[in-house]
């Protein structure tokens with residue numbers, strides 16, 4: 001049976017939602033770049049568009065566009081609109097992005113910025129070529145990131161300092177955030193440990209959170225040499241950094257923490273295991 005006009009219009013609306021879904025991510029990137037969550041936080045947790053434009057030092061002529069951006073972000077759940085005050089307030093979602101950690105913020109903006117970086121996003125423009133590549137050895141058949149950039153993410157992060165720093169900041173804030181929850185709500189996982197090595201531990205955010213919560217656990221991070229070199233000695237917080245390659249050797253410890261690329265998936269080996 002042919003679809004009714006209503007069904008067709010409904011399906012078209014769904015199609016538009018999917019086609020324009022990226023505007024949500026890009027608006028999020030824009031909000032973080034402009035510092036909107038931090039500005040709302042500084043303004044007491046809620047702000048009108050004119051207050052926000054002034055706090056962000058935006059030209060008055062941009063206010064109508066800022067209003068549209070805020071409407072979209074509110075629709076996506078980042079802010080809640082108060083009709084009476086015509087103000088946008090923080091939500092649990094946007095509090096994740098506020099950088100003032102410990103003052104209601106969770107400092108996850110660097111994660112959003114790095115994951116929405118053109119270097120990360122651009123490979124998804126050529127996904128179809130990966131399916132069409134008849135010869136699995138061709139560049140187009142490799143993982144999308146490598147097909148787009150000619151080398152893997154670690155090599156790009158090593159050569160492009162701006163991207164490398166953004167990526168490491170992203171990993172650090174995400175690791176710190178998840179570890180704070182882990183050491184607060186799942187302390188049993190660490191019982192009996194005297195040493196732990198975080199393999200591919202980035203700039204050590206997770207290891208530092210564990211070391212701070214369990215001072216008797218000797219924490220170390222195994223990382224690629226250029227990542228270790230980028231962590232200033234005075235920011236290592238009692239964590240030992242070992243430059244190396246996890247595929248060659250891993251320092252001995254009671255437990256190995258490997259936070260792999262799939263979000264929020266951990267494995268702590270030795271006598272313990274934990275996944276979330």
Ligand SMILES: C[S@@+](CC[C@H](N)C(=O)[O-])C[C@H]1O[C@@H](n2cnc3c(N)ncnc32)[C@H](O)[C@@H]1O
Nearest residue numbers: 171172175200201202223224244245246247259
């Ligand atoms: C997805 S990041 C995860 C960082 C950190 N574990 C976290 O979750 O926040 C993977 C890390 O592994 C590191 N890495 C990649 N290949 C490696 C290797 N062969 N040996 C050691 N570290 C490696 C990268 O430099 C990067 O910091």
